[in-house]
Amino acid sequence: MDPKRPFDEQMLRSLQGSLHLLLVTFIVGFAALILSWNKNYLSGIADEGEEPVLGAAVMTTEVTDDPTLWRPPDISTITDPQHKELVLYGRELIAHTAKYLGPKGSVMQISNGMNCQNCHLDAGTRPWGNNYGSVASTYPKWRARSGTIENIYKRVNDCLQRSLNGRPLDTLSREMQAIKAYLEFLGSNVEKGKRAEGSGLKDMPFLDRAADPERGKLVYEQKCQSCHQPDGSGLLNADGTEYIYPPLWGPNSYNDAAGLYRITHFAKFVKNNMPLGATYKNPLLTDEEAYDVAAYVNSQPRPHLPVPHDWPDISKKPIDHPFGPYADTFSERQHKYGPWKPIEEERKKLEAMASAADARSVK
Ligand code: HEC
Numbered sequence: 416m417d418p419k420r421p422f423d424e425q426m427l428r429s430l431q432g433s434l435h436l437l438l439v440t441f442i443v444g445f446a447a448l449i450l451s452w453n454k455n456y457l458s459g460i461a462d463e464g465e466e467p468v469l470g471a472a473v474m475t476t477e478v479t480d481d482p483t484l485w486r487p488p489d490i491s492t493i494t495d496p497q498h499k500e501l502v503l504y505g506r507e508l509i510a511h512t513a514k515y516l517g518p519k520g521s522v523m524q525i526s527n528g529m530n531c532q533n534c535h536l537d538a539g540t541r542p543w544g545n546n547y548g549s550v551a552s553t554y555p556k557w558r559a560r561s562g563t564i565e566n567i568y569k570r571v572n573d574c575l576q577r578s579l580n581g582r583p584l585d586t587l588s589r590e591m592q593a594i595k596a597y598l599e600f601l602g603s604n605v606e607k608g609k610r611a612e613g614s615g616l617k618d619m620p621f622l623d624r625a626a627d628p629e630r631g632k633l634v635y636e637q638k639c640q641s642c643h644q645p646d647g648s649g650l651l652n653a654d655g656t657e658y659i660y661p662p663l664w665g666p667n668s669y670n671d672a673a674g675l676y677r678i679t680h681f682a683k684f685v686k687n688n689m690p691l692g693a694t695y696k697n698p699l700l701t702d703e704e705a706y707d708v709a710a711y712v713n714s715q716p717r718p719h720l721p722v723p724h725d726w727p728d729i730s731k732k733p734i735d736h737p738f739g740p741y742a743d744t745f746s747e748r749q750h751k752y753g754p755w756k757p758i759e760e761e762r763k764k765l766e767a768m769a770s771a772a773d774a775r776s777v778k
């Protein structure tokens with residue numbers, strides 16, 4: 416018996432084992448390298464704006480794995496096939512609204528060619544990307560803009576008529592039912608009455624000065640126009656069915672009754688999401704740049720929607736609502752561009768006086 420033999424075999428086995436391990440490590444490592452290269456490559460393209468890349472393609476995981484913020488439930492957990500189909504159609508309508516409801520829409524032509532997802536990123540699921548996490552838990556609710564209790568249908572049609580400068584969907588249409596099913600599914604992991612952490616838009620402090628369209632123009636030229644174009648009209652895909660880069664002003668943009676037409680809303684959106692690739696964890700604009708570019712974009716021409724019944728109680732108008740009349744004496748210009756701190760202080764005084772008067776009349 417050769418005592419060396421078993422030893423050799425052992426050696427050989429363990430050598431084989433190590434080789435295996437090495438091979439597996441190599442394959443996994445190589446795959447990871449390819450993936451990360453691909454991601455950097457994509458965001459590299461997007462940064463320079465050379466090649467059309469949609470927001471979803473450069474989806475950054477750094478904002479989706481923050482455990483303190485709301486994440487959507489998983490659609491694959493829906494067991495009822497009909498319900499699942501409806502929810503998936505709803506998501507599709509949010510992500511690619513124009514394909515179905517835009518000027519060349521396959522179902523009907525009732526909107527401006529934008530997608531809901533252009534402003535509600537990742538089909539309304541991105542943390543601080545104006546997501547829908549709190550819709551199911553907080554609607555129906557009273558809204559000061561209409562002075563009524565609004566349900567999800569009304570809120571969806573609000574964005575259709577204002578942000579997509581279009582016409583409302585019939586409540587009973589399959590499209591509206593699908594959007595509602597999707598929004599309700601998204602919020603199904605949020606307690607009724609509560610707001611999901613990280614949903615909607617992230618608050619930002621007011622500047623001490625007015626937002627400045629002149630400075631904003633420079634920000635726009637340096638950091639936005641490569642994608643959104645010098646004339647703000649965005650960039651359509653080859654067959655004109657959907658925007659690669661959505662418009663920021665002009666005839667196909669949101670109208671002057673839309674939420675983004677308020678400078679604070681616009682600033683909050685871009686601060687945490689634009690230029691493409693920015694996130695709340697890694698913003699690419701200062702607060703000043705965000706406010707100034709908001710002022711520039713929102714001083715460009717866009718469709719007008721008359722909404723004479725908005726804000727029936729004028730004392731409830733948001734501070735930056737750009738159209739009078741107001742309960743205070745500040746000008747339309749100051750309401751639109753700021754500085755907002757003096758208006759905020761005045762409003763607090765008026766509210767204190769009103770509640771004191773209420774208290775007296777109760778006596
Ligand atoms: C041009 C940008 C834009 C587009 C496009 C847009 N929205 Fe909105 N949407 C907003 C803004 C801004 C808000 C208000 C955010 C706030 O008040 O915090 C909002 C709010 C909402 C809300 C209420 C969210 C909440 O938490 O209360 C719903 C629901 C909604 N949008 C649905 C839609 C649907 C459906 C579409 C497509 C048909 C759409 N939106 C397209 C900008 C947009």
Ligand code: HEC
Pocket residue numbers: 461462463464468469470471530532533534536537634635638639640641642643659660661662663669675684685689690691700708
């Ligand atoms: C690299 C290209 C790129 C750059 C640069 C860029 N954006 Fe965007 N922007 C996009 C894309 C793509 C979307 C739509 C996202 C989606 O649908 O997922 C978008 C959406 C928007 C929206 C909401 C939709 C709309 O059209 O109203 C606003 C507002 C916006 N961008 C403002 C800005 C501002 C301001 C800047 C400069 C500070 C900027 N963007 C820079 C690509 C870009």
